[in-house]
Amino acid sequence: MSDDVHVMPPPSTVGESAYQKIRSDIVFGRLLPGKKLKLERLKTDYGASVSTLREILNRLHSERLVVAEGQKGFEVAPVSIANLREIAALRQLLEGRALEQSFRAGDMEWEGRVVAAHHRLARMEERMAQGDRSHTEGWKRYDWQFHQALISACGSKMLIDNHAAVFDKYLRYQMIALSYRGDIAANEHAELLECALERDAARACEVLTRHVAGGVEHALRTGTIS
Amino acid sequence: MSDDVHVMPPPSTVGESAYQKIRSDIVFGRLLPGKKLKLERLKTDYGASVSTLREILNRLHSERLVVAEGQKGFEVAPVSIANLREIAALRQLLEGRALEQSFRAGDMEWEGRVVAAHHRLARMEERMAQGDRSHTEGWKRYDWQFHQALISACGSKMLIDNHAAVFDKYLRYQMIALSYRGDIAANEHAELLECALERDAARACEVLTRHVAGGVEHALRTGTIS
DNA sequence: ATTTTCAAAATATCAGATAATTTGATTAAT
DNA sequence: ATTAATCAAATTATCTGATATTTTGAAAAT
Known part of the structure; x- marks a missing residue:
């Protein structure tokens, strides 16, 4: 289970591969801190449905790589x-x-x-x-x-x-x-x-x-x- | 953000309150290790839709309180x-x-x-x-x-x-x-x-x-x- | 007692709908 | 000219229901 951006098991499911892409985009700075993660946009960028994307964003939220404030949606975690x-x-x-x-x-x-x-x-x-x-x-x-x-x-x-x-x-x-x-x-x-x-x-x-x-x-x- | 089962902010959204309930049920042992978390069942137990429940289970999966194996759904993390x-x-x-x-x-x-x-x-x-x-x-x-x-x-x-x-x-x-x-x-x-x-x-x-x-x-x- | 086969159950994923909230721009008020 | 109030458009959280794929468990065959 200790998989990461660096040694990942072959992404079996759609959600899994989108998760890895998004996570890697955050960790490698391609998605910058504070960047708003709008669902419609992500849909076209990562080719997954809203439901699946929300699952992914919730995961990343637990990992503190994404912040989710109230009903304002998600954004890439800020840095300080x-x-x-x-x-x-x-x-x-x-x-x-x-x-x-x-x-x-x-x-x-x-x-x-x-x-x-x-x-x-x-x-x-x-x-x-x-x-x-x-x-x-x-x-x-x-x-x-x-x-x-x-x-x-x-x-x-x-x-x-x-x-x-x-x-x-x-x-x-x-x-x-x-x-x-x-x-x-x-x-x-x-x-x-x-x-x-x-x-x-x-x-x-x-x-x-x-x-x-x-x-x-x-x-x-x-x-x-x- | 360092909220937990013990000091939680008032659950504003449906998903948030279901999350807290499920998490607390796991941590306090009301949902035992290995217990299969079937979506239909959770739906009636926690009063949330499948989509919302899946978001929650994905969060708990990140936290390693729930395991998700392939397409076999979710279950409470085992103990050893x-x-x-x-x-x-x-x-x-x-x-x-x-x-x-x-x-x-x-x-x-x-x-x-x-x-x-x-x-x-x-x-x-x-x-x-x-x-x-x-x-x-x-x-x-x-x-x-x-x-x-x-x-x-x-x-x-x-x-x-x-x-x-x-x-x-x-x-x-x-x-x-x-x-x-x-x-x-x-x-x-x-x-x-x-x-x-x-x-x-x-x-x-x-x-x-x-x-x-x-x-x-x-x-x-x-x-x-x- | 295994292994094979197959239908029922469950899952992952999607699209689309609704109500509530947030956002931005426009308008009104100070 | 700021600040405040107003309102439509965008966005979100959530739900329902549908489809294809997988998993499960029982019945049949070996």
């Missing part, structure tokens, strides 16, 4: 500096704990997944470093998958799910701020890999905290978030 | 020992962090809220201790409100929301197990109040951990969870 800071803090808390547990329980299978995920991410980061900015989304997907791989042995589906939900909200801010700070982030990712292989959870947490805090400050410096 | 343990651990993590922050930031206003909430809870616990088991739900509501009051000054809506979501899942297990361990819990609540007034976050976390762990073991001992 305070909210970004809260999300970042929560990510540090959840991911930090998950890292500890995962490092403790991770076996060789897990190490393999981590190394593989880091490899893909690092490759992508090389390209990005050379100015090729055409794969920002793909890059973020690999970023997500790397962090997810790191905690994948934590043993708690609850923790993984909650982390994924928070991570996506964090990601939305990064996409909105279009913030690329490739080199620094890449180094931090390499450090995390090192920590994982050495099972040094304490240092991993320290790196993670820096990683997330850096992302926040960088995003804020772009001035796109108010 | 592993899931209970994960929930408890997450509650300890979130509530512990929130306590620390709340204790640091709490002012006199906050102290008042905490004292008031504890008073109501303690009174209720007195009654329960005398064998009056008719207010179990009310008791749990006060329990919720006390813990909520303790963390209410933590300064993070995100944290409060996430905690509330986890708390309600924890609560569902308590209700399903019908576990009343009044005296012990009451003492722990009193201890927490003490810690709050002394701003002793470390000890509060220690008490909380014991509190939650105790609840889990007690619930498991009833044998109602498999």
Whole structure:
């Protein structure tokens, strides 16, 4: 069930695929904060009926990616500096704990997944470093998958799910701020890999905290978030 | 927005009130785990149309209180020992962090809220201790409100929301197990109040951990969870 | 006792209708 | 020229009912 924008099961039903499209459009900033989500419009944009769309919007409302005020319909959740800071803090808390547990329980299978995920991410980061900015989304997907791989042995589906939900909200801010700070982030990712292989959870947490805090400050410096 | 089964805004719309009823029926164990939620049945039970009910079920699905498998409709989320343990651990993590922050930031206003909430809870616990088991739900509501009051000054809506979501899942297990361990819990609540007034976050976390762990073991001992 | 077959039940999705609410623009009042 | 009152159009929440697809459970066949 811990599916997300990044690793999704084949969308079987109409509603499911429209859900994934809309969610991804919000997380990747193609639907901007505050954007009114009028049903008629969505109908043509996502090819689903009003009833189905309302089901989807209700789901996204639960996830706090969409707000629904009274009978005024739906809109993409707004952003704020305070909210970004809260999300970042929560990510540090959840991911930090998950890292500890995962490092403790991770076996060789897990190490393999981590190394593989880091490899893909690092490759992508090389390209990005050379100015090729055409794969920002793909890059973020690999970023997500790397962090997810790191905690994948934590043993708690609850923790993984909650982390994924928070991570996506964090990601939305990064996409909105279009913030690329490739080199620094890449180094931090390499450090995390090192920590994982050495099972040094304490240092991993320290790196993670820096990683997330850096992302926040960088995003804020772009001035796109108010 | 951090509304819940315990402090809800007046249900303005039809869908909203049906949502609250169904959610509360799940959390308080009136709808048991695994129960099939057939639309026609819900229609008569909660007085809402299929479309509205589907919106509600989709919301509850996001909240992981309901599962929706393929085209097989909806049912109340199952329970398991592993899931209970994960929930408890997450509650300890979130509530512990929130306590620390709340204790640091709490002012006199906050102290008042905490004292008031504890008073109501303690009174209720007195009654329960005398064998009056008719207010179990009310008791749990006060329990919720006390813990909520303790963390209410933590300064993070995100944290409060996430905690509330986890708390309600924890609560569902308590209700399903019908576990009343009044005296012990009451003492722990009193201890927490003490810690709050002394701003002793470390000890509060220690008490909380014991509190939650105790609840889990007690619930498991009833044998109602498999 | 399985497996196959098939009708009834239930679901996902849609279109269209109604009442209530919100929105924006126009008009009136200060 | 702002502010306030007014009103039609747009939008919403909700319901009913229809269709195609899936799932379920029982009867038939192996």
